[in-house]
Amino acid sequence: MSICHLSVSVIGPGHLLNGQPNQDSVLVKRVPNGWLAVVCDGMGSKPHSDIGSRQACRAAFDVIKTVDFNIESKSLIKRIYQHWLDSLGNMTANDAVTTCLIAWVSDSGELRTFQIGDGLILTSQQTTERSDTNDFGNITTGLGKSKQFSDWQVTKQQLKVGDVIALMTDGISEDINQGMELAFVNSIVESTDGKSIRQAKAWLKNEFRNWGTPNHTDDKTLAILVLS
Template sequence: MLDQPWNSWGASVIGPLHVKAKIPNQDSWKARRYKWGNVVVVSDGLGSKAHSDYGSKAACLAVFAAAKSYQNTPDANIADILRLIHANWLVKIAPYSSIDCSATCLFAIQNEGTITLGRLGDGIIVAVGKTDEHHLILSDNKQESFSNYTNSLRQEFKPDQWETATINSATCNAVVLCTDGISDDLLADSEMDFCIDLINEYSFLTSKNRTKQLIKMMNEWPVPHHSDDKTIACLFKKGGAQ
């Protein structure tokens, strides 16, 4: 039986640097409701790639296609989902090459009693639980990293670069997915509080007003000299985070 009531929302804004350079928004996000559940995904095209905006859009569509196939294959596991996402992405970026379309991929697939999470590359996924013990964060710790290298969808499928988790949907109130234009600016150990506040502030608004306020918030991002595209998407239950 489908978990109820699950809803989704999100928004994306182009970074000031890309506006000045007349470069399109390289972030993408999409959410869809199916009879069997919900899928939410965000993707950030690598800035150095010629068609990274196309690659991020293809990543979102690839997750939808993989999720639908997964529902029709009872014996499939998380590794099968990741392989399907990669294969679908290679098809959907045509006629461009994978080198020119590299993109990150973060998703949440909710069906029946579970939520499956996957993260490849920069960005963050925060699962806000009903209690503190059910909270979960999937992210890079860039403060301890000396490399600018970002894992992403590329020609070769590398399942070991993905971080995944499966959680009980009954213990989860919401899942927030953010590209690194948001996550990189959050203070250490503040991610959960940020997401809880975000859910409580925006989930009760009407769809039109929510999108308007989200875009306003990201365009007025309170970090000096911020330049990156910014995307936030959320899968949530009515009633707020806590």
């Protein structure tokens, strides 16, 4: 089973206006016996959230490329968290808090997902969402804030050829009408069919920069994998 993939991260108008960096990060890479997609959203109130999100993507890849696909979930998460802490150097974890969404799919189509904090992971067969909302905004859990395995949402499912996996930050997921998430992802897959990777990325970046929700401010990051 092979994978076609597309990933894009676009800085939000709010961060552009304030001269801040994009605090989202995304990584899609081949790993032994499968593929890995990671999407992370740094907590905007933290001074090094952009570094935290970038290093979280890297930590997930560095750990997952060295372990067996059937590694126990708690052990995997503990390794990723420790690797992330080590990668921060002199920075404190509390200054680099980030959400972390991980999709790890084997060459036989078995999918494992791991999520801490806001955002959305969905497939053609199932949607899983973890959202911690309150009136103050930007208050969520994530790497650097929680050390509890119970704060992670972990799933496993078997996919087939033609199925889609998508990971997105809440800058996208919160603006999609509930129940329309898969239709949104499928429309992107259809609209980019036949385009080169470069053309598809340019088209999707343009869509995100001209986002239909009035007064949107947040960074927008999406990774899509299609099993073929």
